[in-house]
Amino acid sequence: xxxxxxxxxxxxxxxxxxxxxxxxxxxxxxxxxxxxxxxxxxxxxxxxxxxxxxxxxxxxxxxxxxxxxxxxxxxxxxxxxxxxxxxxxxxxxxxxxxxxxxxxxxxxxxxxxxxxxxxxxxxxxxxxxxxxxxxxxxxxxxxxxxxxxxxxxxxxxxxxxxxxxxxxxxxxxxxxxxxxxxxxxxxxxxxxxxxxxxxxxxxxxxxxxxxxxxxxxxxxxxxxxxxxxxxxxxxxxxxxxxxxxxxxxxxxxxxxxxxxxxxxxxxxxxxxxxxxx
Amino acid sequence: xxxxxxxxxxxxxxxxxxxxxxxxxxxxxxxxxxxxxxxxxxxxxxxxxxxxxxxxxxxxxxxxxxxxxxxxxxxxxxxxxxxxxxxxxxxxxxxxxxxxxxxxxxxxxxxxxxxxxxxxxxxxxxxxxxxxxxxxxxxxxxxxxxxxxxxxxxxxxxxxxxxxxxxxxxxxxxxxxxxxxxxxxxxxxxxxxxxxxxxxxxxxxxxxxxxxxxxxxxxxxxxxxxxxxxxxxxxxxxxxxxxxxxxxxxxxxxxxxxxxxxxxxxxxxxxxxxxxxxxxxxxxxxxxxxxxxxxxxxxxxxxxxxxxxxxxxxxxxxxxxxxx
Numbered sequence: 001x002x003x004x005x006x007x008x009x010x011x012x013x014x015x016x017x018x019x020x021x022x023x024x025x026x027x028x029x030x031x032x033x034x035x036x037x038x039x040x041x042x043x044x045x046x047x048x049x050x051x052x053x054x055x056x057x058x059x060x061x062x063x064x065x066x067x068x069x070x071x072x073x074x075x076x077x078x079x080x081x082x083x084x085x086x087x088x089x090x091x092x093x094x095x096x097x098x099x100x101x102x103x104x105x106x107x108x109x110x111x112x113x114x115x116x117x118x119x120x121x122x123x124x125x126x127x128x129x130x131x132x133x134x135x136x137x138x139x140x141x142x143x144x145x146x147x148x149x150x151x152x153x154x155x156x157x158x159x160x161x162x163x164x165x166x167x168x169x170x171x172x173x174x175x176x177x178x179x180x181x182x183x184x185x186x187x188x189x190x191x192x193x194x195x196x197x198x199x200x201x202x203x204x205x206x207x208x209x210x211x212x213x214x215x216x217x218x219x220x221x222x223x224x225x226x227x228x229x230x231x232x233x234x235x236x237x238x239x240x241x242x243x244x245x246x247x248x249x250x251x252x253x254x255x256x257x258x259x260x261x262x263x264x265x266x267x268x269x270x271x272x273x274x275x276x277x
Numbered sequence: 278x279x280x281x282x283x284x285x286x287x288x289x290x291x292x293x294x295x296x297x298x299x300x301x302x303x304x305x306x307x308x309x310x311x312x313x314x315x316x317x318x319x320x321x322x323x324x325x326x327x328x329x330x331x332x333x334x335x336x337x338x339x340x341x342x343x344x345x346x347x348x349x350x351x352x353x354x355x356x357x358x359x360x361x362x363x364x365x366x367x368x369x370x371x372x373x374x375x376x377x378x379x380x381x382x383x384x385x386x387x388x389x390x391x392x393x394x395x396x397x398x399x400x401x402x403x404x405x406x407x408x409x410x411x412x413x414x415x416x417x418x419x420x421x422x423x424x425x426x427x428x429x430x431x432x433x434x435x436x437x438x439x440x441x442x443x444x445x446x447x448x449x450x451x452x453x454x455x456x457x458x459x460x461x462x463x464x465x466x467x468x469x470x471x472x473x474x475x476x477x478x479x480x481x482x483x484x485x486x487x488x489x490x491x492x493x494x495x496x497x498x499x500x501x502x503x504x505x506x507x508x509x510x511x512x513x514x515x516x517x518x519x520x521x522x523x524x525x526x527x528x529x530x531x532x533x534x535x536x537x538x539x540x541x542x543x544x545x546x547x548x549x550x551x552x553x554x555x556x557x558x559x560x561x562x563x564x565x566x567x568x569x570x571x572x573x574x575x576x577x578x579x580x581x582x583x584x585x586x587x588x589x590x591x592x593x594x595x596x597x598x599x600x601x
Contacts, residue, residue, distance in 0.1 A: 116289070116292055116293060116296065117296065119289075119293050120293050120296045120297055120300060122534075123293055123297065123534065123576050123579050123580055123583075124297055124300070124534070124572065124575075124576045124579075125534035125535065125537040125538045125572070125575045125576065125579060126534060126535055126538050127535065127537075127538025127539065127541060127542075128537060128538050128541065128556065128571065128572050128575055129538075129572065130538075131538075131541065131556065131560065131568075132304065132568055132569065132572050133304070135560050135563075135568065136304055136307070136308040136565065137307075137308075208421065212421075212423050215423045215425075215426075216423060216424070216425060216542050219423070219425050219426075219542065220541075220542065220545060220557065220560070221561070222560070231423070234423075234425070234426055234429070238429060241429060241432065241433065241437070242433075242437050245433045245437075248426070248429050248430070248433075249430070252422075252423065252426035252429070252430070255421075255422075255423055255426065256418070256421050256422050256423075256426075259420075259421035259422075260417065260418060260421040263417055263420065263421055264417075
């Protein structure tokens with residue numbers, strides 16, 4: 001059992017972990033409070049088109065082909081990216097943990113069947129699969145999150161199954177079976193808490209990947225048409241790439257910074273949750 | 278032993294393939310509106326009787342399991358349906374576009390492997406040095422970069438600012454016709470897209486190679502090699518590197534599907550005439566048949582390559598028990 005204080009201490013020993021956490025916190029704060037503090041509609045024409053970043057009062061980060069404010073798009077895009085990243089990951093973890101736990105606990109035929117299904121979802125090229133799902137079921141924040149969840153749960157399922165296969169045979173689980181504890185109770189209260197650490201680390205990577213996938217989708221024009229997202233901004237800006245490349249650069253850096261900070265946090269979590277060195 | 282393993286793996290692959298086909302069928306059926314609705318929408322609505330006739334003609338009025346069986350038996354004959362937008366069988370369309378995608382994929386995977394091994398070795402030979410942290414941080418940065426954005430940035434740099442490389446397409450229109458200049462021309466067009474697609478995978482290979490080498494450095498046979506007086510250079514290149522490359526090969530198989538997905542955005546950015554841009558066209562012309570065909574054939578490719586890698590793996594490292 002890891003003492004909580006020592007875990008936090010270990011986390012803060014990682015310099016990149018701290019940097020990542022600070023950047024990520026700033027982005028989250030921007031996503032939550034930004035639209036209230038900077039109430040400019042990202043779809044409104046607020047200045048003349050293609051105005052370069054001036055850092056002045058009007059369109060501080062410039063405006064796009066239709067005179068829309070880049071800063072406002074950036075703030076609202078943060079919201080979309082985080083919402084999709086987190087909800088897709090939450091759904092994927094829920095499916096993956098369930099499938100992995102059942103397969104690893106019951107073994108035999110159940111395991112075989114569930115693993116074949118997992119393999120199916122792992123084999124179909126992920127991004128293509130997401131594109132097809134979103135295109136067929138019409139793009140919205142919900143369908144995008146659901147589609148990303150559909151392709152990303154197998155990683156969690158395999159991880160949890162592996163942990164369950166080894167934990168299942170430990171003495172403490174055998175003794176729970178002997179005293180007649182019910183199967184769901186053993187799964188949820190005895191085995192699952194012991195494999196939370198790797199699941200947390202994997203989920204942080206999955207949030208980062210989900211944000212990248214959403215950016216790719218909305219760049220291709222498959223984003224939710226009702227919300228402004230970073231990928232869509234890059235897609236709009238692409239038409240004037242040669243003259244106004246800031247339209248492509250700014251949202252791209254936002255994506256990169258967000259994903260990088262999440263990766264930093266994920267790495268620091270990994271090092272502090274499973275100390276091996 | 279080997280033969281039995283092969284049969285078992287092939288059997289599993291067939292089961293997965295059938296299941297993938299069923300998933301495809303399910304998506305087609307769940308999609309709002311069927312083929313006839315699409316055709317009717319195209320011609321601006323038709324009378325219900327005609328629509329009914331059309332449904333009968335395409336077998337859309339038969340029970341689901343009959344339709345599924347029909348779908349599967351079509352797939353077995355490699356009949357992926359007809360693309361009404363391109364007026365061509367889906368299979369022919371895909372085969373036409375496949376070579377361009379394969380060229381792009383394999384050149385970027387080659388770049389990624391070579392680069393990944395080089396940087397991974399450089400980082401692992403001096404762990405925790407300035408060089409190591411520089412390489413590791415750059416790898417993490419490349420890992421966090423959306424592919425399409427990296428491509429656009431490379432276009433700004435090399436096509437717009439320096440003007441040294443073409444920004445799109447696969448060949449110059451009305452370019453020279455002799456074979457040598459065609460090869461030179463296509464390679465010039467290939468540089469930016471393949472580097473773009475390679476970036477992300479180079480980052481993963483670098484990280485894996487570094488980790489794998491650090492593991493191998495702790496092994497007894499490396500200590501023996503050092504003890505018998507080999508130089509650090511000899512130890513690294515004769516003993517550590519060859520043993521560290523193995524995990525990269527299996528990652529290659531796992532990543533193939535993701536490279537195929539990544540090639541969609543890269544092909545769209547660079548106007549590369551491969552499967553990815555075909556998928557993009559299918560998407561916006563609502564050509565579901567074509568889209569599903571691409572999805573299915575890509576899955577088949579992933580399965581075949583992974584089977585081949587399994588075999589290669591057991592041949593490269595006989596210690597690995599194929600039965601496990």
